[in-house]
Amino acid sequence: MTAATTAADPTDAYAGYLDCLADADEYAAIDMAIGLLDAGVPAERVLLDLVAPAQSEVGERWARNEWSVAQEHAATHISEQVVAAVAAHANxxxxxxxxxxxxxxxxxxxxxxxxxxxxxxxxxxxxxxxxxxxxxxxxxxxxxxxxxxxxxxxxxxxxxxxxxxxxxxxxxxxxxxxxxxxxxxxxxxxxxxxxxxxxxxxxxxxxxxxxxxxxxxxxxxxxLAHLADDEYASLVRRRGELIDGALADLRERVPAARAYSPTQLDATVSDLGHIVDFLAAAVYVDDPSLFTEFVEWLSEILLSRGVPAGAVARPLDHYGVALRDFPRAVRVLALGRAALPAADR
Known part of the structure; x- marks a missing residue:
């Protein structure tokens, strides 16, 4: 057991716990958490001051493309096992x-x-x-x-x-x-x-x-009185049509997209669907910030994965034309477009 695992404070043990997650060392992570409990640290503090912030960092490392999906899943599983061990110990x-x-x-x-x-x-x-x-x-x-x-x-x-x-x-x-x-x-x-x-x-x-x-x-x-205009329900009904149209538009404008591998194609369709889903949610709660925050995040994620600039702007433009009879959706799309980094516009 390393020196970090014998720390009597979750904040002192944090770096060592992250190392356990990075190394996929389930047993060391559990030993560290139980060691804190044995040292008199309340179980609630172990959960909230060690496991919770570490899991947030795991998500950030995935978002920065420092960890793969597999690494993120492995780390999450280990933290789930740690939570189970802490719960069993506290009983x-x-x-x-x-x-x-x-x-x-x-x-x-x-x-x-x-x-x-x-x-x-x-x-x-x-x-x-x-x-x-x-x-x-x-x-x-x-x-x-x-x-x-x-x-x-x-x-x-x-x-x-x-x-x-x-x-x-x-x-x-x-x-x-x-x-x-x-x-x-x-x-x-x-x-x-x-x-x-x-x-x-x-x-x-x-x-x-x-x-x-x-x-x-x-x-x-x-x-939610605004839902009386039926714009949200109509937008949801057109989800498949919107995604298909955006994909066709992408292939026409970006020749390289025609040669996408099945994995690249699946990821693209997923991103196009997420744009529609976040747009629909923003229309549902009548708050454009829901969508603008999403497109900013998506742009950062795609940039970290080497996706060319403009990858987010193109579907926003396409959806804006396709939904020209949806005034609230068009407004949300325009605000999302304006929120993109200059290189993506």
């Missing part, structure tokens, strides 16, 4: 009611809500963690079977917000209060407020909200 006994924790339907980033689940468990709640991508109907069926005090739902990607809203409303129809979290609701929770749901920026805040049922239920209603 708290519930003193409160049942809280159900789950990812939104289509949401696969399960480690952050798992951390929330374990913090709630450490604070005395009887927690059921349903994991990644839980269909709304299955969640509601579970709530009907078990008497839940609250539901905590996670969303990492803003493009899932329309689905998140349907899931939130399904829980409410079961008379179970909801708290949400994750980057998908905005760094300040602004899209949670737009959907009329309680939002927590982190696990301790979620625990405090869940303990205060009055605050949990006393949120202003959703502000």
């Amino acid at each position: 708290p006994r519930p003193t409160g009611g049942r809280v159900v924790v789950a990812c939104m339907d289509g949401e696969w980033h399960a480690l952050p809500p798992r951390l929330v689940a374990e913090v709630l468990r450490l604070r005395g709640w009887q927690v059921t963690f349903l994991g990644a991508s839980v269909p709304a109907a299955h969640l509601v069926s579970y709530l009907h079977r078990y008497d839940a005090h609250a539901v905590a739902l996670a969303c990492a990607l803003p493009m899932r917000l329309p689905y998140a809203h349907r899931m939130i409303e399904a829980c409410r129809r079961s008379d179970v209060p909801v708290v949400v979290g994750g980057r998908g609701f905005g760094a300040d929770g602004r899209w949670a407020r737009r959907l009329g749901v309680a939002w927590a920026p982190n696990a301790p805040a979620a625990a405090e909200l869940i303990a205060d049922e009055r605050a949990l239920r006393g949120v202003p209603p959703a502000r």
